[in-house]
Amino acid sequence: MVNKSVRPFGKKDEIGYVFGDMAGSFVNLFVDAYFLIFCTYVLGISSAWMGTLFLAARLWDAINDPIMGSFPDRWMIGKSGDKFKPWIKIFMVPLALSGVLCFTNVPFTGVALHAWVAFVYVLYGMSYTGTSMPFGAMANVVSTDPIDRSKLSRARSIGGTLVGIGALSFVPVICFDANSNIIPERFTLLGIIFGILSIISYSLLLKNTEERVRVEKKENNEKFNYGNVLKAVVKNRPLIGVMIATIGSMLYITGSSQIRSYIFKEYYQNTSIMTLLSFASVPIMLICFPLVPKLVEKYGKKATLMAGILFSTVFSVIPFVVEIKNVYVYSALYLIAMIGQTAFTMLIWALVTDCLDYSEWKFNERSDGSMYSLYTFSRKIGSTIASAFVSFGLGAIGYVSGSGVVQTAEAVNGIYTLVTLLPVITCVLQIIGIGLIFNLNKSKTEEMYDALKEKREQNIKEVGNL
Template structure:
């Protein structure tokens, strides 16, 4: 039976800002690496894109395998005075920040084999520490409140953290990391990694103070053995959970490949990597619009409905661009931004969809297992990152991108455009189709589920 702690203050704006800062803290290291680590490996360390792809594929898949293990350890830990999830975030955010910085040390003077070895060690260790922070943080919102509107608000505020970071880094990164000839400045990568790591560490420590765990599960007097395989079976039978997992997986693969190629698109297709800063400025406006209107639109249309319509519409626009390329970067930035408005529900509401899937699990089995369910979801997110990060590197190798050349051939440049737009179409289009066909919790079904769950909890409490 679930209980609500009365020893902490009521849910407030402080919790919302805390969850925003937590996501910002995670994004400061993870998204910075996602945007610039491949660029650093290829253009600064001069590592073959195929080798970068293999490195990311192997290490990310291994890291994804670790996620359910960390989730199980989190679930088995008794909630203490500091909470069940917050102590993990507080402790592991320090080594995560250090390893983010070490990943951008310029070791290009080392032999090629030693460069690969250094990349492998720093990559694996960082991902292990990030897992120990991100799995508990992902589970945190489910124990901060059991009110559906407050959970939607937390999902919205959480997405704001990533939006803030992406807005700033897209504006500042291109202006700081490259010279006037579009060539990377190695020392600037380390400098920005250090700033991002320290800001991320500060944000996560504030999250540990401002976010409060209120929903607790009573611990049985006799410690029972965790039937891990049984829980995995239940998760596999959860249609809502599998729907949001596949939706997120496919969408993330498409979006991550696009993000991985973003720098090369502006550097080689448009011929000016610094114009990416204009995209960051425009995204500030779009981010404010998304933040203001996502929740009322989702309340009106339904979370599933909004995600399907927005992502599907964006895929149609990029299908047109695939066949009719444009060379004006400003026009592209405007069109891309409008598509972001449409597809924003896919990014902003996914955490609310996961929480609804956890409720669906509780309705089916009587158990929530937030840590394992979130870590299972995180496993597929990490797997998506592994595949997509590798695919963007493999794509560069396949299209013939030469890391030692300042200027690419016309044929290679044209292939960058086709790969970029095609990845967007396939990723977002298939994601929208999967959510529409598989995920059962539309607006009406979600409300019915919550009413049934409320009655079931009341009946259990009366026993």
Template sequence: MVGTVALKKSVEQEVLAVSGNEPLKLKEKVAYGMGDFGNGFMFDLGQLYLLKFFTDVAGISAKYAAGIFLVSKLFAAFCDPIVGSSIDYRKNIGSRGKFRPYLIFGSLALAILTVFTFISPNLSGTGKLIYAYASYMIWGIGYSFLNIPYGSLGSVVTQNSEERAKLASFRQAGSLGALFLTSIIVMPLILFFTKHGAHDKLAYPLVMGMMSIVGILAFIFCYRNTKERVVAQHAPKEKLSAKVIVKTFISNKPLLVLVLMTIFTISAYNIKSAMLVYFAEYNLGNVSLMAYMNFIIIGSSFIGVLFLPKLVKLFGKKKTVMLGLGVSIIADSINFMMPPNVYIFTFLASIAFIGISIPNGITWALVSDIIDYGEWSSGERKEATTYSLFNFSRKLAQSLSGFLSGIGLALVGYVPNVAQTSTALLGIRGLLMLYPAVALAIAMIIIGFMYKLTDKKHAEIILELQAKVLQ
């Protein structure tokens, strides 16, 4: 018995040496989080402001704008597995690794495409609609070639469960940091330029260009200060095909559960972001309040990120996800029942954002665990394919939230730039608070009853994988 324990400890020590599972330096954790910070300075712009740009600046009706989000995001979702699989079949390039080079040229391309999505050419109504579809669909492909390698990077930086939880915390902090800043500075900047003679059609792409430059710089920092340590010992053997992609998806049960849960959590998260500007302008009567509310709401959510590693260590990933979802559900439900008041709304919305920031952060650690599970169960390591299939669910959720936002506004009778009816005001509140509460409740049921890849099971998987390497 003593000899068995000693042998197990010896194997664990060798595993640490082989897989690079030693504790990561703070600089690398910060650098990894900066990738999501840069991501947000291009991605968040579309989630926060593109619907309003389409309806209020480009003059596209809410229902047609909803169609743009639905079709474009679905198109990008189905492109993701193709992009991810093509990356998996790519070999490492020396010390630069397999994923890091994409951070440079991908961020440059996405920055340019981001600006183009916020341009409204002087065309007919049909022409504007075609341009909006084309620019946003191309943007989606550009985003895939940046986001999938970045997301896959987390699985090869370390295989240590605690370090992955910390990386997830830094990544969520980067994401929230970008959301925090873009939420409070973009509209004031647009208003500043319009007050000084620039038309909305010029102010929007100008400000989005400024934000995108910040995104590029953040990705450069991420590229320069991260290292790929886990090299695939079981690279894909089968020739790339649609059948191989589908097989990867349906054979990985934890991935299927995470995908299903994410559809509800991300749609809830994104619809909150998209509807807040409407709530501030029409329910509270002052669009400038959005910056102040976001300063408090998103700023408060850093509390959840700060305690994320400690909560994971105490409860495990699965129970921590459920805890965060429960907090957000309760806060949003109470908020919906309260009369519109900037102080009450901001307080409860802050609690809800603290709650939802926890599961959204942990998903990055979960998907890295699922990549290891896929290698253990199938004999092939497919980081980018697995991450792209996870990203597929995020795109579906984004299309759903964009579609629901636009269709929801149309159904409740929203009319741009005029005082709204009581039905429209109630509809805006429902989209902002009630839909997220229901969606997160469904997500909580899914993760609670269907997700079986515990932290203990993952640790056993890593030991088995690395023991094979040592043989």
């Protein structure tokens, strides 16, 4: 039921959601982009060992994420009546702390050093699940209107983009010297700053965003059945398609951000271009922000996404097939290909809420926290595949960890191949997920929401007649 005692949905909720995604991105994007670099260059840990860590951490997440994701569906904590906000409050400080620990140059060696790296990375992963899962699922209780949810999806894409452009773009300038050598203590300082900004941003999310849809507590000792959730997920074709496409997207986001530093440092020997590349992406966001909603209104989410994916595919294949020697030509192709991926980032969260509504429409199963945790697990799977691909790939091409090491020509050329291959794999998975599996086109989505609106109105009438 909708709580009518709170203010109507408005810009304040959208602003809150911008801050909510900024909060997680301050830590998540920083760790995804630079943890591998910090561990290989500063701590001297082999890329192969890091790849093993990433895989092992995801095996733990396979157990941990669904359990943590079911918490809001199982238990309502606090006195506010909110389903998701209290869980964000619990995990936002550990997340900020984990970001600092990931970039601390500890005086350990051998087994102790490897154990420390494993500990801080697992702490980061669990803390991020504890905040990102309730934040994402919360969109379903902020409003039941699909237009409002699209606005929330766009708002959270803005948050991550602002952090990526406004904060992470300065990392190469601050943390690398004029000769592209790493300055370890600068990474630690940024970890502290980003942690503080993360907590502030989460606080602004909690203050500005309202949970309007209230779920009555289960009566008659009715227990939460996670088996029903899993059955609904397996049958949820659009959700499976979105998960596959998201794995591809995370290959692009995580893999490219991790290894991009290597290509500019080793292949082009110009890390300063990374800052210019980040700022050059601002016009892309400014173009996509007003354009994407108009395209969605006219053609639907699926058609708009497919157009962007195919556009990105063309300009991702070019540098993979033809070796680009000029750093500015390579950067231009990268930016053009980014247009399609920006559209994907802006729309993906709205697609997820559509998938959760699809479960209610087809299977009468509504467990937002649990289902959303399974979706976020697919994001982690994508990040892990990307991290493992980069880590093991660097080892396979002969990359040697440590500061001051001169890489061989074979390793440098191998870095180029790894970097340009990742976006191609991304586009293939997105085409499969959205183009071949996801089955909610514009007309079917409208049919679904008409049916759900009628169903919910009927439920309200029945409750009123009791």
